[in-house]
Amino acid sequence: MTLRPSFGIFPKLLLTMLVVTLTPLGAIWYLDYRAESESLSRQIEQRLGSQADAIVGYVDAWVEMHLRMLRQNAALEDMSSMDGKRQKPLLRAIATEYKWIYLGFTIAPDGNNVGRNDEEPLRFYGDRGYFKQAIDGRQMGQEVVISRTTGQAAVIFSVPVWRLEQVVGVLAVGTSIADVTSTITNVKIGQTGFVFLVDDQGKVIAHPTVRDSLKSHPAIVALGGESRKQVVFTDPATGKQAIALAEKTKYGWTMVAQQDFDEAYRPLRQANRHALILLGVTVVFVILVSYALAVGFTRPIRRLTQIADGISRGNLGANIAEAQRSDEIGSLARAIERLRASVKLAVDRLGTR
Structure with a gap:
């Protein structure tokens, strides 16, 4: 005879409740994560873009003032x-x-x-x-x-x-360029974000710390011939992942607004962590409820199994308390009670012959 693996009520009930509970919760978490990620990405782009736009406008106005003055005098x-x-x-x-x-x-x-x-x-x-x-x-x-x-x-x-x-x-x-440098380097984006400006050859005009050429900076390389672009890269200066928005000025200089990726997306990680904690608490709750329900189901069934086994061995005096229940277990208990009565009646008839 081939023995098939059998599962009791508890694992079946636990698996059922986990599937029923976690499937919609997982779907809701995924959809919420995507929506939150897209919303946060838009906010980051708007924040970096607003800083870059403000500085680009300031720099363009500063350059145009010199251009007008030079043309008038020339x-x-x-x-x-x-x-x-x-x-x-x-x-x-x-x-x-x-x-x-x-x-x-x-x-x-x-x-x-x-x-x-x-x-x-x-x-x-x-x-x-x-x-x-x-x-x-x-x-x-x-x-x-x-x-x-x-x-x-x-x-x-x-x-x-x-x-x-x-x-x-x-x-x-x-x-x-002292005033321009001071204005640009004083711009702060969160704790790690900053803005810098380079000319069309990558020479630094304004940067909080760097004075050498930034021609090979990932954001400037990625911008290429475009007027505006957002890019995620590993900052060679810190080794950390960063997000930046690079934008060309009217006269060919490049403005970059940059922030550490971890800081920019920290709200998303916090929301994701809270969601996972809630998911974990839900799993524990489901296991506890499943255990309580399984115990409530299996205890009377085990008792009825023992009574039925006792009847088969001739023990006809056991009290079946479950017969008072109004659910399916009560129906099963009353059926066993009738079976016991029938067996007892049959035994009594055989004893009188």
Whole structure:
């Protein structure tokens, strides 16, 4: 005879209740997790995006102010004369009016310095990127440099000087970026988030800690030629996973708003942990209820089994208390009671013969 594995009422009842209880709970947890994850992702993108948009607007306005000033001065007759003596009062006025501009100067098409606001010797600027950009007719040249005048990081802005529809030189200013750097580095996103700005070559304009080139930063590499992109990556500086939103400014610089992934998604992990705790408590509750129900079912059934076994052995005097119940067990008990009465009657008849 082949023995088949048998399961009692308790494991069957436990399995049934677990399936009935955990299936909808698991489905609800999964759907809620997805909805919460998508909602939190949108909130993170909006938070990083709002910070990036605000800084990008500030930087664009700052650059445009310099561009307007340079164009206005480049159009003046004394400036377009490319005569250093006539240009000097204008260059001094620029440095006086805009306190953060430490140097105003002009460059001839051959790269030689023509005029400047200070008393330093004239220099050759023909190898500078900002000169080459402006002399080629671009609306604005720009380059992040370490100023020889101040020894600090600065930005050189330049524009072509036109006369009779020809580029006759370049007007440039060296401007301190201390205020811009301070504004950007003071932006905080949670405990670990920050914002930084690099130029079109990846040179750092503003960053809380880094001063070297960030051309290979994952967020900048991922942005490529796009205007805006969100990316998740491992930060090479900390080794931690981070989420960032990179956005191009109007003039080709890149603004990045970055935050540690763990901090950004902490609310989701907390909600998920609470859900799992609730799920665990539910499992324990189901097991306890299943055990209580199984005991309530199996105890009278075992007793009735013992009584029926006793009847088969001739023990006809046992009291069947379960016969008073109004459920199916009570019906079974009354059937056994009738069986006992029938057996007793049969035995009594046999005894009288």
